[in-house]
Amino acid sequence: MEARxxxxxxxxxxxxxxxxxxxxxxxxxxxLDFREIKEYEFGDDVKKINWKATAKTGATKVNIFNIDRxxxxxxxxxxxxxxxFGTMRLKQEVATExxxxxxxxxxxxxxxxxxxxxxxxxxxxxxxxxxxxxVYQISEAVFSEDCLKKEVDYNxxxxxxxxxxxxxxxxxxxxxxYGDNIDLSSIAYKHELYALVVRDRFEENPQIxxxxxxxxxxxxxxxxxxxxxxxxxxxxKLLKAQDNALFEHFSKHGIASGxxxxxxxxxxxxxxxxxx
Amino acid sequence: MFHNFTFExxxxxxxxxxxxxxxxxCKPKKLALLFPNVKLLKKATRRSRLxxxxxxxxxxxxxIIALAxxxxxxxxxxxxxxxxxxxxxxxxxxxMQQNNKFGIVKAIVSQFIDQRVHDKIGLxxxxxxxxxxxxxxxxxxxxxxxxxxxxxxxxxxxxTALYEALFLSSNLFKSSNAKEKIAIxxxxxxDNTNTIPLDVAINTAKKYGIKVYTIGxxxxxxxxxxVLQKIxxxxxxxxxxxxxxxxxxxxxxxxDKLEKSEIKSNKYIKKSYYFAYPLTVAMxxxxxxxxxxxxx
Numbered sequence: 001m002e003a004r005x006x007x008x009x010x011x012x013x014x015x016x017x018x019x020x021x022x023x024x025x026x027x028x029x030x031x032l033d034f035r036e037i038k039e040y041e042f043g044d045d046v047k048k049i050n051w052k053a054t055a056k057t058g059a060t061k062v063n064i065f066n067i068d069r070x071x072x073x074x075x076x077x078x079x080x081x082x083x084x085f086g087t088m089r090l091k092q093e094v095a096t097e098x099x100x101x102x103x104x105x106x107x108x109x110x111x112x113x114x115x116x117x118x119x120x121x122x123x124x125x126x127x128x129x130x131x132x133x134x135v136y137q138i139s140e141a142v143f144s145e146d147c148l149k150k151e152v153d154y155n156x157x158x159x160x161x162x163x164x165x166x167x168x169x170x171x172x173x174x175x176x177x178y179g180d181n182i183d184l185s186s187i188a189y190k191h192e193l194y195a196l197v198v199r200d201r202f203e204e205n206p207q208i209x210x211x212x213x214x215x216x217x218x219x220x221x222x223x224x225x226x227x228x229x230x231x232x233x234x235x236x237k238l239l240k241a242q243d244n245a246l247f248e249h250f251s252k253h254g255i256a257s258g259x260x261x262x263x264x265x266x267x268x269x270x271x272x273x274x275x276x
Numbered sequence: 277m278f279h280n281f282t283f284e285x286x287x288x289x290x291x292x293x294x295x296x297x298x299x300x301x302c303k304p305k306k307l308a309l310l311f312p313n314v315k316l317l318k319k320a321t322r323r324s325r326l327x328x329x330x331x332x333x334x335x336x337x338x339x340i341i342a343l344a345x346x347x348x349x350x351x352x353x354x355x356x357x358x359x360x361x362x363x364x365x366x367x368x369x370x371x372m373q374q375n376n377k378f379g380i381v382k383a384i385v386s387q388f389i390d391q392r393v394h395d396k397i398g399l400x401x402x403x404x405x406x407x408x409x410x411x412x413x414x415x416x417x418x419x420x421x422x423x424x425x426x427x428x429x430x431x432x433x434x435x436t437a438l439y440e441a442l443f444l445s446s447n448l449f450k451s452s453n454a455k456e457k458i459a460i461x462x463x464x465x466x467d468n469t470n471t472i473p474l475d476v477a478i479n480t481a482k483k484y485g486i487k488v489y490t491i492g493x494x495x496x497x498x499x500x501x502x503v504l505q506k507i508x509x510x511x512x513x514x515x516x517x518x519x520x521x522x523x524x525x526x527x528x529x530x531x532d533k534l535e536k537s538e539i540k541s542n543k544y545i546k547k548s549y550y551f552a553y554p555l556t557v558a559m560x561x562x563x564x565x566x567x568x569x570x571x572x
């Protein structure tokens with residue numbers, strides 16, 4: 001297990017440190033440290049128009065940011081039992097690699113990194129740090145977190161973030177985002193949000209046949225199911241509808257999002273998602 | 277349609293209890309699989325799981341019903357070769373018309389027929405000559421219908437072929453294998469045809485083992501009590517005389533009582549078995565169940 005973690009860390013480190021110049025924070029553009037709102041002038045970046053303020057006052061307004069590039073980065077691992085699954089690699093392992101990559105990137109760019117493991121409550125919080133040791137700390141915590149029998153409460157998570165993190169931060173949410181009505185709107189405007197959905201291809205389209213007893217990793221309840229093409233397709237259809245609603249919610253509230261499958265290259269997918 | 281329905285082994289229906297218990301408690305060990313979104317999977321397969329469960333349930337239920345053997349118990353029918361056989365011999369000569377004797381006799385005989393539910397009955401008439409109106413049969417309806425159509429004079433009016441009638445109706449029993457053979461001879465006259473001698477008639481009756489009950493109606497002078505007595509005595513029957521309606525009724529009632537058939541041992545219950553129907557449906561459900569289970 002330790003060796004597996006080392007392997008993940010080395011790969012993440014190699015990916016992050018061997019890519020020159022192209023850093024995650026740079027991708028965000030001119031920082032996030034907000035200073036003030038001012039009247040729009042010719043030549044200003046149209047991307048910086050603050051539409052809310054524009055709508056309120058009737059005159060076009062733009063945001064001004066500090067050039068200061070030191071960011072608060074918060075990586076949140078959403079510890080749900082359903083992460084204990086995977087056909088190629090465990091989803092939890094892929095999540096660990098994702099988090100390690102993000103952590104290395106933020107350390108490389110000299111940003112303040114804090115991390116959190118959250119289920120229905122705070123499982124572990126690692127306070128802000130700029131040290132490389134923080135990467136190992138968070139990766140180890142995520143890798144060895146016992147997810148089984150845990151579930152994520154998104155409302156409590158929003159509440160927690162709103163009370164604990166007063167400063168505007170760049171927040172990465174890593175999990176599999178299963179649930180009927182996930183609502184992140186209460187934190188989406190104050191912080192810069194990234195939702196990274198870790199999934200396995202099999203769980204999205206379970207093409208198996210026969211009688212099975214499916215065990216829920218959240219409450220260990222047993223369900224007898226006879227799988228045939230009909231039930232598999234029905235499941236895939238329902239899940240797709242659920243996911244569509246989820247991603248619609250993300251884009252509506254300006255949350256950048258993307259799926260990372262267990263058979264994909266994490267660094268590559270991450271770059272794609274963050275570049276948009 | 278569903279009355280008379282019952283189960284041959286109703287206690288087998290109790291098998292549903294262990295089945296329901298087993299459905300809940302002893303589940304077969306299946307390949308267990310940790311799956312992330314069981315909640316959604318449950319939702320996706322709710323209908324097919326319900327269908328399968330219902331199919332399984334009804335399949336077993338119908339099999340148990342078939343096993344308990346639903347039957348329809350029909351009315352009691354006696355075995356044909358063991359009941360009584362009764363030959364009614366009626367005098368239809370001209371003298372029977374007096375005081376509507378024949379009509380009264382018809383009514384009383386009709387009642388008698390009604391009482392002999394389990395017996396085969398035949399009917400013979402005599403006057404100038406004798407003839408068999410209806411051979412031995414269970415068909416009471418036909419006998420009664422025929423009886424109602426009989427009139428005095430149907431076989432002539434002048435004479436009384438008493439011995440011939442006894443002889444003829446004795447021959448009805450020729451091919452019979454019934455245990456009890458009875459003839460009830462009713463007359464109000466004296467034989468005056470001489471076609472068959474009395475001895476021959478009695479011997480024929482004796483040969484077939486027929487018990488002859490003789491009834492003389494009217495005043496004692498009208499009929500020959502000695503002859504009737506003789507016939508009854510020699511064949512093991514009994515002689516009665518009746519000079520009123522009540523008396524005649526009494527006579528038939530007495531005969532009815534004397535020859536009360538112990539038909540009980542000969543009764544049997546007609547059972548129609550219906551287990552094939554639930555069993556067929558159960559088999560169809562079974563096929564459907566396996567089809568759905570193994571469907572691609």
